[in-house]
Structures are given as structure tokens and as C-alpha cells.
Amino acid sequence: MSLVQLKDISKHYQSGDEHVYALDGVTLTIKKGEFLSILGPSGSGKSTLMNVLGCLDKPTAGFYQLDDHDVSSFSSKELAAVRNSKIGFVFQSFNLLEYATALENVMLPLVYAGVNLRKRRAKAAELLERVGLGDRMSHKPNQLSGGQKQRVAIARALVNDPQIILADEPTGALDSKSGAEIEALFSELHHEGRTLIVVTHDISLARRTKRIINIKDGKVVDDEILEPSSTIYHRREGD
Amino acid sequence: MRPMLQQIVQMLFAHRLRSLLAVTAVVWGIVSVLVLMALGEGFYQINAKSFSLLMSDTQLALPEMTSKPWQGLPARREVSFTEPEFRLLEKQSAIKALSVVFQKWDAAVTDITGHTLPGYIRGVDNNYIAMRKIKLASGSRNISTRDINRYSRIAVIGWQLAQQGGLTIGDKLRVNGVPFLVAGITRQSEGGMSMGREDNQVLIPSSTFTELWNDKPVQIMVTPAAGISGVVLRKNLLSFFASQKHFDPSDKRAVWLPDFSQDVKFFTTLLRGIQLFLGASGAMTLAVGALGVANIMFLSVTERTREIGVRLAIGASPNNILVQFLLEGGVLVSIGTAVGIALSYVLILLLNQMGLPDWLGSPVISADAVLMALSVTVVLALLASFFPARRASNLIPVIALSARV
Numbered sequence: 194m195s196l197v198q199l200k201d202i203s204k205h206y207q208s209g210d211e212h213v214y215a216l217d218g219v220t221l222t223i224k225k226g227e228f229l230s231i232l233g234p235s236g237s238g239k240s241t242l243m244n245v246l247g248c249l250d251k252p253t254a255g256f257y258q259l260d261d262h263d264v265s266s267f268s269s270k271e272l273a274a275v276r277n278s279k280i281g282f283v284f285q286s287f288n289l290l291e292y293a294t295a296l297e298n299v300m301l302p303l304v305y306a307g308v309n310l311r312k313r314r315a316k317a318a319e320l321l322e323r324v325g326l327g328d329r330m331s332h333k334p335n336q337l338s339g340g341q342k343q344r345v346a347i348a349r350a351l352v353n354d355p356q357i358i359l360a361d362e363p364t365g366a367l368d369s370k371s372g373a374e375i376e377a378l379f380s381e382l383h384h385e386g387r388t389l390i391v392v393t394h395d396i397s398l399a400r401r402t403k404r405i406i407n408i409k410d411g412k413v414v415d416d417e418i419l420e421p422s423s424t425i426y427h428r429r430e431g432d
Numbered sequence: 433m434r435p436m437l438q439q440i441v442q443m444l445f446a447h448r449l450r451s452l453l454a455v456t457a458v459v460w461g462i463v464s465v466l467v468l469m470a471l472g473e474g475f476y477q478i479n480a481k482s483f484s485l486l487m488s489d490t491q492l493a494l495p496e497m498t499s500k501p502w503q504g505l506p507a508r509r510e511v512s513f514t515e516p517e518f519r520l521l522e523k524q525s526a527i528k529a530l531s532v533v534f535q536k537w538d539a540a541v542t543d544i545t546g547h548t549l550p551g552y553i554r555g556v557d558n559n560y561i562a563m564r565k566i567k568l569a570s571g572s573r574n575i576s577t578r579d580i581n582r583y584s585r586i587a588v589i590g591w592q593l594a595q596q597g598g599l600t601i602g603d604k605l606r607v608n609g610v611p612f613l614v615a616g617i618t619r620q621s622e623g624g625m626s627m628g629r630e631d632n633q634v635l636i637p638s639s640t641f642t643e644l645w646n647d648k649p650v651q652i653m654v655t656p657a658a659g660i661s662g663v664v665l666r667k668n669l670l671s672f673f674a675s676q677k678h679f680d681p682s683d684k685r686a687v688w689l690p691d692f693s694q695d696v697k698f699f700t701t702l703l704r705g706i707q708l709f710l711g712a713s714g715a716m717t718l719a720v721g722a723l724g725v726a727n728i729m730f731l732s733v734t735e736r737t738r739e740i741g742v743r744l745a746i747g748a749s750p751n752n753i754l755v756q757f758l759l760e761g762g763v764l765v766s767i768g769t770a771v772g773i774a775l776s777y778v779l780i781l782l783l784n785q786m787g788l789p790d791w792l793g794s795p796v797i798s799a800d801a802v803l804m805a806l807s808v809t810v811v812l813a814l815l816a817s818f819f820p821a822r823r824a825s826n827l828i829p830v831i832a833l834s835a836r837v
Contacts, residue, residue: 273748282746288745
């Protein structure tokens, strides 16, 4: 069952005299429960694709259907509700509120969802336990290591039980040990049946996912399905 | 709303210096408005007291001289009334109270040892002190009807005269050699000016006065009944006097009925003008304070662009962001206002305890001043927070997230 459907998605903008095609007619389908990576060099358009997928940016043209809703026609308020209930973000630089504790950071999406304090606290605490930070709930970000911060960010991304988790270079700012822990956590989440999309230029991280979408110059140039036996099927554009 | 307020308090604590600066700007503005307006109010009240007679509805009437011929009688006839003639006015429904006043400028006032004192005599009835709004020092008593009936030789003297003669209640002084007991002393006038050398007067019962001198009253004071305007009262009095003494009722020079309403208007406008000027100066300072808050709020939005991006990414709507920043500004201004009002009261208390010059009066914070300061602050707070808040809520998530701050 398809969760995401992109059809001829384009994102153009003017940068000085230059007309930039950040995305140029991207067509893509993502099913529920998939664990995929969007791979590409700097400037390839992978971050723009993630922003469009995460409803952080609107495409210039094309059709975007998320969970059976045509979100390409949604207002700012409706998009905010979609981001709150259907999408969880994990950023390279964690993006935690420095003055709030780990627990308060994880509770934040529930504030905007209108959940009461008791439930917010219980859910956030449960997720911090889940990512192994049960003993760090009242710590502020500056009292946590990079890996711990990223785990708080993952707990925050999960707190509203989103349809998709979008991670932008989630291991980019971490040492290899912490990076491996985060990768392992993502694999666990995948096995729980969650849909994960990881944007990266790190081929080894991409190899841990089950599908790799290669993007270059704003176009999908390769779409590989990685089977458990590591047999790779290629779905070229137009297949 | 509650979780948002909790977050705001947390954020304000996290940025202590910035919050403190914004609050200080508002405190400074509020204190300026309230203290300046309190000084203005004190100045107004002390001067209004000085003009209390002018500003009350009590009407003076002083018989003078006709200026027009009337029914075969010539002009330039002196007009005078006896006390019983004046007392006829008490029967008129337009008149609530009457006081008949005798006066002697050249009486010899001495202390008991014979030293001359610079006083003059007024023979008055029991209404005079109240109608003239004279305040008496403690231990003093008013001139009563009993004093008038008994021709008592008692005197209520001006505080300046008492000071010069070293007189206190129970002492004696002499008027044309006749001893009088000092039964009362007026309280030192609080205003910047006193009316007609009243601080040197010796008030004695009118009956005692007429026993000493065979004079006619020099003036009366009249309080109109409720609902009677000054214009109507003066017209009534003039027609009464004209019929009694046979002069032209349009002859305004026969009996002088001073109309202080224009002067009162002028003085009131002047005093209120000074107060308004002081209030406006304070309001300008408050506006500068609000600009400070706006500046700090803009800085906050710029510094926290990335945070706004994160909030938008995790589901905050533009409205949530708008409300958050409006509340942040509101909380800052509310704290500043509360502290400012409290500090103003403390400052005014200290100023009053320090003892300001008499002409400045006692500064007082009026409810109107607090209300005005609050209204100005609410408007300024909304303006100071709205524009930064709108800028924050208009941010596009992806652009806000890419901010380098």
C-alpha cells in the first residue's frame, strides 16, 4: 500500500541570474513500512526532496499525495497539522531546544497536538526509556553527548506516532560508535514496521536501508531495491 | 495556553539578560509616567486648595455704589445693608446657607502686655468658618450660635498672627483694649497663596463686633440650594438687593457679585495642562521603553529563527508562533508594568517622607493615572510584540531551519 506518491514534482527558484532546478520532475512511490535512503552528492537536490516530502517546503509544480491526502494543495496551517501528526524529523544538527530538558524537548510536538500534560509526560518518558535515555530525562542538551542528543531527537520524532520518519544525515555529526548505535536504532524501528526515509551522502549508511534512491541534478537517476540477501534490483527511471 | 506560558517563562529565564533589559525599559517608562503624573496631581491638589473658595459654589456679595439713576433717584448712591436686611435672604428657597461678615481694619490688636499685633477684625456668624473652608488647628473650636447669643469675647485667630504674638489656645489678646480669649487658631494654609491676608485675621462673634462698633456688614457669603447655578443665584441676589434698596436691577455695580467661574476655568485648565504635560513626558519615556521591548523582541526573533524552524517542523502552526511571541512580549511588559507600578508607589512614599517644598504639594498616584499608564502600556505592548511576532509566524519552515544563528 503506497504511503507517499510524488508525481512530476519540481522545485525551481532564482538564485541571482541563475535559474536553479532543485527538483526536476521527480516521480516516486513509497510504501508503508519501507526503510529507504535518498543518496546523492551535495547540491543534487536530496535535501530539497526531503523538505518537500516533510512538507517543510512546497513544490513549484507536481502532485504530492501523503496517506491518501493531496498535500500539494494544503494551506500552511494544514501542512503544520500534517507535520505534527504524520511526520517525524531527525536532523543532522539535532535541533533540540537548548533551554529545555530532554523530556520537555520530546514533549514539545504533543503540546502542539493539544495533548494534556499527564499524557505528554508519560509518552515522552516512555520514548526516552525506549531510546535508552531513561536516566537522562531532566538533562539539558548541553549535558548530553552527540549520540544522546540524536536519540532525544529520535524520541521526539516518534512521540506522535508518525507515518514517516524523515532523517537528514542523522549520523553526519556523530562519531562512528554513536553513528552505529543510531543506525542500529533505525533498523529496530524498521523492524517494528515504521516507514523510515534517510537522506544521506554516506553510502555505508545507505547500504543498511532496504532501498536506495539515487538523485542527481534534481532527478531520480537510480532506484535500487536491496533484498536481505544483498541482491540488488535496479529500477531505472521509467521502469 | 498553559504549556505555552510555561515554555515562555522557561525561555525568559534562559535569556535572563535580554528579559531583564526589556523589563527594565518598561519599568523605567511606567515609573516616569506615574511619578510625573503623581507630582502633577499633588501640584494640582495643593493649588486647587488655594483656590478652594473660588472653586466652590459659594457666592460673595459686597454692597458698593449705584452707577445708574433709577425711578427718580440719582446714581452714585452708596448701598449698604443691615444684618437683619441681609438675613431676609435666608427665607429664599434658592439659598441654602448665608454668612454675614463685618470687618474692621483699624482696630487696635495687642497681646495682653500691650504689644501691637498686625491683625484686623472680622465679625462673623457660626456659618463663616465652614463656608469659608477654614481649617482649624487641633484644640480649636468654632464660633457657635451660643457665642453669638451671649456676645462672647472669644476669638479665632489666624495662624500667622498667633505665631507673631506667641499666642496659643487659652491665651488672651486685646481688641481696642477689650480682652478676648483665643478659642481657636487656623491651620497653616497648605496652598501657595492665601486669600486676603486671612492668616492675620481675628474672627469674633458678629454680635460682639456690633457691640464694639456700630458698623454695617461689609459682605455676605451665600451657598445656593442644590440645582441653583451661579448665574441664577447672582440674578436672584441682584433683584433682591435692587428691590430692597431701590436701584436698577441691571446695575451690576451697586452690589459686587464676583463671578470667579472664568478664573476657576483658567486656573483649572492651567493646572490640568501642567499635569498633562508631565503625563505626556512620561508617556514619551514609556514609548521609548516600548521601542526597547520591540527591539529586543525583533532581536529574539532573529536569534531564534532556527528554533522557530524546529517548532514549525514538529507541528507548530504560524498562529502558534504568533501567539507565542505575542505572549512573550505580553509577559515581559506585564512584569515590567507590575514592577513599575510597585516601584512608583515606593518612590512616591519616599518623596512624601523626604518632604518636598510646600508649593509642590504631596505627590499622589491617582487611579486615573494608573489606568492611563496601563492603557498606554497595553497598546504599546501589543504594538511592540505584534510586528516581531508576525515576522516570526511568517517564516517558511525550510528557510527558518537553515538559519545559521
